[in-house]
Amino acid sequence: MTHHPEQKGFTVWFTGLSGSGKSTLAEMLYHELQARNMRVELLDGDIVRQNLSKGLGFSKEDRDTNIRRIGFVANLLTRNGVIALTCAISPYREVRDECRALIGEFVEVYTYATVEEIAAHRDPKGLYRKAMAGEIKGFTGIDDPYEAPESPELVVDTMTQTPLESLQTILDRLRDLGYLEDSRMLAEGPKVHSGMTDLRLTETGHVAEGG
Ligand SMILES: Nc1ncnc2c1ncn2[C@@H]1O[C@H](COP(=O)(O)OP(=O)(O)O)[C@@H](O)[C@H]1O
Ligand SMILES: [Mg+2]
Numbered sequence: 001m002t003h004h005p006e007q008k009g010f011t012v013w014f015t016g017l018s019g020s021g022k023s024t025l026a027e028m029l030y031h032e033l034q035a036r037n038m039r040v041e042l043l044d045g046d047i048v049r050q051n052l053s054k055g056l057g058f059s060k061e062d063r064d065t066n067i068r069r070i071g072f073v074a075n076l077l078t079r080n081g082v083i084a085l086t087c088a089i090s091p092y093r094e095v096r097d098e099c100r101a102l103i104g105e106f107v108e109v110y111t112y113a114t115v116e117e118i119a120a121h122r123d124p125k126g127l128y129r130k131a132m133a134g135e136i137k138g139f140t141g142i143d144d145p146y147e148a149p150e151s152p153e154l155v156v157d158t159m160t161q162t163p164l165e166s167l168q169t170i171l172d173r174l175r176d177l178g179y180l181e182d183s184r185m186l187a188e189g190p191k192v193h194s195g196m197t198d199l200r201l202t203e204t205g206h207v208a209e210g211g
Contacts, residue, residue, distance in 0.1 A: 007038055009078035010179050011103050012170070014087040015096060015149060016111035017141045019118040019128070021158040021166065022087035025111060028167045028187070033083055035186040041077055043070055045088030058138050064095045071099030078103050091140050093147040107177060108152040109170060115141045117159050153177065 012029065014022035023044055033040040045066075049056065052069050056062040067090050074084035090096050100106040118141075119128035131139035138144045149155075154173045156166040164185075171183035 007081045007083075008105070008179070009081045009083060010105035010107060011074045011078050011084040011086060011099075012107045012109060012174075013074070013090070013096065013099065014085070014109050014111055015090040015152075016158075017113065017115065017118060017146055018089055019122040020111040020113040021156070021163065022089075022111050024163050025109070025156065025158075025166055025170060026085045026087040028163060029170055030085055031187040032167070032171060032185060035188070036180070036182075038083055039081065040083040040085065043073060043084060043086045043088075045070075045086075048088065058144070060092070063089075064092060067092070067095045067099065071095075071102055074099065075103045078105055089140050089146070091144070091146045093149065096149065105179075107154070107174065107179070108149055109173075110149045110152040110155045111158050111166075112148075112155055113158045 012026070014026050016022055026042055026044065030040055030042050048070055049066065052073065053066040056066050067088060070086050070088055070090075074086055077084040096108065100108065113122075115128065115132075119132060123129060127136065127139065128142065130136045131142040134143075140146050154170060156169055158166055161169070168183070168185065171180065171185065174180040175183040
């Protein structure tokens with residue numbers, strides 16, 4: 001059976017620095033929910049910026065507009081019994097809280113990793129290095145703000161946990177909140193980030209050509 005008329009919609013709102021693990025964990029969670037025959041949509045920051053928010057830049061105003069659009073769509077999905085997974089940096093607390101108020105069934109997951117950790121180990125294109133050297137401007141976490149959530153439903157420390165460990169803490173939290181019956185991992189096959197949603201180079205607004 002694939003139709004779950006009783007499925008309650010909710011939004012899992014990932015927030016965190018570029019490279020902190022949002023897309024990786026959202027994609028793994030997506031597969032877990034699909035393995036439960038649940039209806040789920042993934043709104044990755046980059047895909048949104050190529051479509052729904054095409055043309056928007058990275059000023060505070062444009063970033064807020066982008067996040068409000070994601071919140072708007074997540075709300076449409078949620079109220080129709082779909083699970084929406086969003087993974088945009090969403091650096092500003094106020095607009096995240098606005099989305100929380102709109103959507104109601106809202107699980108904020110803060111993927112935590114320091115700039116130092118990401119710059120040292122997760123910066124294949126050297127964007128953090130360039131931003132730290134002042135060669136590129138307006139980079140979240142360097143010379144553009146990132147406001148960490150004050151009371152998210154969950155903080156995942158992606159510096160000390162493996163992706164599978166983080167995924168398990170998310171599943172456990174969703175079960176504790178009553179959104180999942182069972183938090184055991186079910187998805188088969190490759191569960192680690194496929195790379196398909198790893199388009200964070202464009203999400204920051206600092207795309208290297210061809211990147
Ligand atoms: N516990 C963890 N959770 C998520 N990602 C992790 C974790 N530990 C290490 N990583 C690595 O961190 C990187 C996160 O990249 P990505 O998910 O694209 O970040 P974002 O979408 O936040 O920009 C990946 O290379 C991933 O393998
Ligand atoms: Mg991403």
